[in-house]
Amino acid sequence: MKIAILDRDGTLNEWGAQGFIGSPDEWVAVPSALEAVSRLNRAGWHVVVATNQPGLGRGLFDVIELNAVHAKMQRELAAVGARVEAVFFCPHAPDEDCLCRKPGAALFEQIADRYGAEGPEIWAIGSGVEHLQAGKVLGAHLVFVESTARPVSCDDVNLPEGSERYPDLEAVVNMLLPLSDGEASATDSAPASH
Template structure:
């Protein structure tokens, strides 16, 4: 099994101007990210999202609005042949001290339980140290993607040891998939009969 657990904000979509995405109009894909997910899908990868959504706990938006944001995400992915199989989210504010808020491991544990995956099969890919720290607890491969609009900068010192760093999700997929692995084989056309 090949399982990619993506962070949402800064990895799949751009950061919101308000520091969060509370409305579908605010959800804007990172250039090339949706196509990168589609390539993973075609190569047989399972792709899920694990995301902290403290705006729910703070009352900045509700679950109906969050679902509308994710509906837009799913539509835009489908338009390029991509699919995120599930979205796991923590609805708590940081001061609620839950286990599901990354870097806590509970979201990743739920994903692993659902898919029956082992650490070596999991790729934690995100634009924040907390996402990689959650993956570290399960022995996942750790991949940091740059996010120029991230509200708080993330240096190499913030990342768990052994983390790899790439410019964006597209660059990660280029590394994961050997050239052409994600292409659907096309039937070879028979040459026309010669007379």
């Protein structure tokens, strides 16, 4: 089994103007990210999302709005023949000391339990260091996506040991699933070097 646990913001979609996505209108896919998910799906990978949503805990939006954002995400994925099997989210504000807020590993543990997956079968792929820290607890492969990372230089990000860096999700998928004859890619699949 192969499972990709994706961070949402900065990996599948652009960061919102306020640093979060509170409505479907604010959800804009990262170029080529949805097609990358489609390739993983076609290759038999399980693709899920694990995301911190502190805006819920802070009252900036509610679960109905969050579900509407994810419904838009799923519609846009479906339009390119892709799908995310499940979305796991932490609804807590940072000061609530929960176990599910990344870098806490509870979301990743729930995903591993649901799929019966072990660390080496899991790829934690995201634009947030907290996402990789959560994956490291399970012994997952760690991949930092730089395409629309938070406004911080990749040289300033203290990634967990063993993390790889790629410019975007498409480049990660090119590494995981080498292109077959006749398939073209807009992004070089080599890891980013800094």
